[in-house]
Amino acid sequence: MRPLIVVAGPTACGKSDAAQAVCLALQGEVVSADAFAVYRGMDVGTAKTPPEERLVPHHMIDVADPRQGYDVARYQAAAREVIADIHGRGRLPVLVGGTGLFIDAVLYPMDFSGASSDPGVRARWAQYLEEKGPAALHEALAAVDPASAARLPEGDVRRVLRALEVHELSGAPMSAGLRDYRSAPRYDALYMVLIRPRAELCGRIDGRVDEMMRRGLLEEIRALLGGGVSPDARAMQAIGYKELAGHILQGAPLDGCVAAVKLATRRYAKRQMTWFRRAGSIFLTPDDDPVALARAWMAGRSGAG
RNA sequence: GCCUUGGUAGCUCAGUCGGUAGAGCAGCAGACUGAAAAUCUGCGUGUCGGUGGUUCAAUUCCGCCCCAAGGCA
Numbered sequence: 482m483r484p485l486i487v488v489a490g491p492t493a494c495g496k497s498d499a500a501q502a503v504c505l506a507l508q509g510e511v512v513s514a515d516a517f518a519v520y521r522g523m524d525v526g527t528a529k530t531p532p533e534e535r536l537v538p539h540h541m542i543d544v545a546d547p548r549q550g551y552d553v554a555r556y557q558a559a560a561r562e563v564i565a566d567i568h569g570r571g572r573l574p575v576l577v578g579g580t581g582l583f584i585d586a587v588l589y590p591m592d593f594s595g596a597s598s599d600p601g602v603r604a605r606w607a608q609y610l611e612e613k614g615p616a617a618l619h620e621a622l623a624a625v626d627p628a629s630a631a632r633l634p635e636g637d638v639r640r641v642l643r644a645l646e647v648h649e650l651s652g653a654p655m656s657a658g659l660r661d662y663r664s665a666p667r668y669d670a671l672y673m674v675l676i677r678p679r680a681e682l683c684g685r686i687d688g689r690v691d692e693m694m695r696r697g698l699l700e701e702i703r704a705l706l707g708g709g710v711s712p713d714a715r716a717m718q719a720i721g722y723k724e725l726a727g728h729i730l731q732g733a734p735l736d737g738c739v740a741a742v743k744l745a746t747r748r749y750a751k752r753q754m755t756w757f758r759r760a761g762s763i764f765l766t767p768d769d770d771p772v773a774l775a776r777a778w779m780a781g782r783s784g785a786g
Numbered sequence: 787g788c789c790u791u792g793g794u795a796g797c798u799c800a801g802u803c804g805g806u807a808g809a810g811c812a813g814c815a816g817a818c819u820g821a822a823a824a825u826c827u828g829c830g831u832g833u834c835g836g837u838g839g840u841u842c843a844a845u846u847c848c849g850c851c852c853c854a855a856g857g858c859a
Contacts, residue, residue: 492823512823515823516821516822516824517823518824525818526823527823550821551821552821552822553819553820553821553822554819554820554821556820557820579823580822580823581818581822582818582819582822582824583822585819586819586820589819591819592819593819593820595818597820598820598821632817633817633826634817634826634827636825636826636827637817637818637825637826637827638825638826639821639822639824639826640818640819640825640826643820643821644820645821646820647819655819684808689804715821715824718821718823718824719821719823719824720823721823722823723823744811745823746813746823748812748813749816750824751813751815752822753823754816755815755816755817755818756817756818756822759817779839786822
């Protein structure tokens with residue numbers, strides 16, 4: 482298996498710098514695993530490393546149009562291609578980002594090929610939900626895919642909807658492809674997770690949001706909206722964007738919106754921690770040195786053959 | 787100084803016709819297979835401002851005190 486290093490962690494924990502340092506030390510290239518950095522024109526609010534500060538090649542950034550949606554399946558396919566190319570050039574891919582699902586999608590054999598997504602099917606079930614409610618929707622799933630129904634709470638309408646869609650398009654229950662995927666990684670991966678004390682992280686988040694405001698996040702959002710990105714677009718679900726759009730479009734008080742962005746970011750960081758606690762294999766505090774760790778790991782690899 | 791209205795969970799408040807209390811938000815924990823910065827699940831003891839009194843029993847009724855907001859001086 483080819484080597485790959487993952488640098489994950491909650492927002493504002495210092496992933497980008499750590500990843501870049503690892504790349505510089507080990508002939509690596511950054512592969513972003515971030516559900517919103519893929520969009521062009523969303524720079525300030527996604528905290529993309531500015532081009533002039535990129536000291537090594539960065540991939541999977543600015544690969545999508547914010548007027549159209551992007552999703553895990555597309556990300557998975559494109560990222561794997563990029564990684565194959567990096568390996569082909571004898572360099573080390575460093576997967577860095579905060580979207581746990583995206584990381585899993587490249588690392589493990591998640592299969593999205595069986596059932597794609599169909600707006601018509603989706604709309605029909607959404608209609609069904611509207612008319613009969615979540616309980617009936619859940620029952621409909623139980624009738625065709627009992628395992629998924631048992632796994633999903635009735636309230637998680639989004640997943641119930643998706644499971645129904647998968648069944649209809651593939652003719653098979655979604656649960657079929659769902660077990661123990663983490664046991665069979667596609668790469669020889671060092672999965673590092675950067676952690677920080679909660680209070681410290683919150684302080685960094687607040688500072689980062691203020692910094693985004695100074696750097697013109699409002700202007701960036703105005704430009705997106707003016708450029709044909711609908712407020713309902715998938716890209717506009719991003720934290721920071723959706724709250725501030727309330728100020729731009731509905732005139733909500735700015736300080737309240739900024740506070741909402743900080744709060745939403747803190748809550749997001751918490752969810753990320755939950756994900757990475759389970760997904761990661763090694764956890765680094767600010768005192769640990771990711772470069773030294775990565776070096777040692779690479780050395781151990783070649784030593785072992 | 788007087789009058790009024792408040793003081794209950796980290797915050798905003800509800801409630802107890804006297805039997806020691808509960809929502810939302812926050813927080814904590816968790817889940818996560820084509821929206822994932824999305825979506826969802828679980829978790830509620832706090833001198834009910836202080837202090838006396840009435841009572842079998844007071845956060846609830848009464849007195850006094852403290853604090854806040856508003857009004858009159």
